[in-house]
Amino acid sequence: MRHERQVELLQRVADSGDHFVGLHGSRSMVNPASAYTDPERHARELQVLFRDGPTLLGLSCEMPAPGDYLTTTLDGIPIAAVRQADGSVVALVNACRHRAAPLFTERTGSTGRSIVCGYHAWTYDTQGTLLARPLSAGAFDDVTIGCNLHRVAVAEKYGLIFVRAGSEQPIDVDEALGGAQDDLGAFGLGGYTHVETRTNEWDMNWKLILDTFTESYHIRTLHKNTLAPYFNSDCVIYEGFGRNFLSVGLRANVLDEVAKPQDEWSILPYGTIQYFLVPNALVVHQLDHVEVWRLEPLGVGRVRTHTSIFAPEPPDEKALRYWTKNLDLLLKVTGTEDFPTMERIYQAMASGAIPEVVYGRIEPPLVHFHTALDAALAAADA
Ligand code: FES
Numbered sequence: 268m269r270h271e272r273q274v275e276l277l278q279r280v281a282d283s284g285d286h287f288v289g290l291h292g293s294r295s296m297v298n299p300a301s302a303y304t305d306p307e308r309h310a311r312e313l314q315v316l317f318r319d320g321p322t323l324l325g326l327s328c329e330m331p332a333p334g335d336y337l338t339t340t341l342d343g344i345p346i347a348a349v350r351q352a353d354g355s356v357v358a359l360v361n362a363c364r365h366r367a368a369p370l371f372t373e374r375t376g377s378t379g380r381s382i383v384c385g386y387h388a389w390t391y392d393t394q395g396t397l398l399a400r401p402l403s404a405g406a407f408d409d410v411t412i413g414c415n416l417h418r419v420a421v422a423e424k425y426g427l428i429f430v431r432a433g434s435e436q437p438i439d440v441d442e443a444l445g446g447a448q449d450d451l452g453a454f455g456l457g458g459y460t461h462v463e464t465r466t467n468e469w470d471m472n473w474k475l476i477l478d479t480f481t482e483s484y485h486i487r488t489l490h491k492n493t494l495a496p497y498f499n500s501d502c503v504i505y506e507g508f509g510r511n512f513l514s515v516g517l518r519a520n521v522l523d524e525v526a527k528p529q530d531e532w533s534i535l536p537y538g539t540i541q542y543f544l545v546p547n548a549l550v551v552h553q554l555d556h557v558e559v560w561r562l563e564p565l566g567v568g569r570v571r572t573h574t575s576i577f578a579p580e581p582p583d584e585k586a587l588r589y590w591t592k593n594l595d596l597l598l599k600v601t602g603t604e605d606f607p608t609m610e611r612i613y614q615a616m617a618s619g620a621i622p623e624v625v626y627g628r629i630e631p632p633l634v635h636f637h638t639a640l641d642a643a644l645a646a647a648d649a
């Protein structure tokens with residue numbers, strides 16, 4: 268992150284006054300529980316945000332070489348992006364044109380120069396053009412439909428890859444980032460190395476996963492024995508970028524840094540810099556690495572999470588052990604403290620007993636997130 272930008276963010280902390288109240292948002296918000304639990308609203312979100320809208324597929328460094336691929340499922344649509352010989356990326360519907368079997372069954376790997384279906388071995392080039400139907404002389408001669416793979420829109424910039432699952436309508440990455448590209452571009456994500464991704468599933472609405480990370484207000488209580496001794500529970504630094512937003516969680520001792528001369532300021536040892544790329548991703552810049560959370564809603568009350576860790580350089584064995592421990596700890600705290608609570612929250616909301624939830628001025632990213640979602644759905648309806 269650029270130094271001027273770090274100073275700008277830390278200056279807000281320095282200016283925030285007693286109990287950091289200067290970092291509070293301008294208003295609170297009441298959100299109906301149905302925003303999380305209503306199946307019709309959920310179907311609308313899938314259509315507008317996950318199918319029609321661009322979503323983050325992953326980082327460029329997850330598929331660096333020609334033939335490398337990355338897969339995902341968005342509103343049920345299986346997608347695979349494949350790196351071409353010229354370095355560009357093509358995104359395809361990950362379903363064979365014979366009888367719709369998956370062409371790729373892993374999240375990532377290399378397909379080489381062709382894509383071979385695992386069911387009857389129909390073979391395509393990396394752009395999805397059908398090359399051969401092995402051992403089928405005459406068997407498909409009278410087929411008149413096109414049998415190339417279906418393509419969807421994909422775009423790559425700043426080390427990020429976006430896809431649009433529902434169509435080939437081009438994606439403008441800058442527009443998708445809504446202004447966050449100045450910071451994200453400075454992260455230098457293209458130079459990172461993918462270390463590991465772990466996948467889990469949870470019984471809650473997808474938005475609750477993102478809600479988990481938006482605010483620090485819960486650290487003092489929910490993470491009393493784990494994070495609370497080290498992290499500030501009174502505020503986050505918040506900024507909106509279109510529907511995306513930044514929420515920086517701070518170390519408990521951040522005021523030590525702002526007591527120094529300004530040209531020595533660095534936010535990196537004191538801040539967890541979290542970029543929420545709505546609807547499906549969270550890119551977190553930590554002092555010495557990057558974490559990415561990606562979501563795949565599986566139903567109104569079920570979500571799959573992919574948690575990835577990226578290192579600034581290819582890890583040796585010692586570094587690998589360090590990153591594995593880091594990921595263990597992240598998934599332990601979220602998996603035993605945050606997400607079980609979120610699952611209970613979802614149950615309470617789904618029961619109908621709690622008609623609404625409240626986001627306070629101490630939780631400005633929540634107000635931003637849910638206001639932006641309402642606006643996106645209203646705009647699509649209009
Ligand atoms: S479904 Fe792919 S070759 Fe038959």
Ligand SMILES: [Fe+2]
Nearest residue numbers: 479485490605
């Ligand atoms: Fe938490």
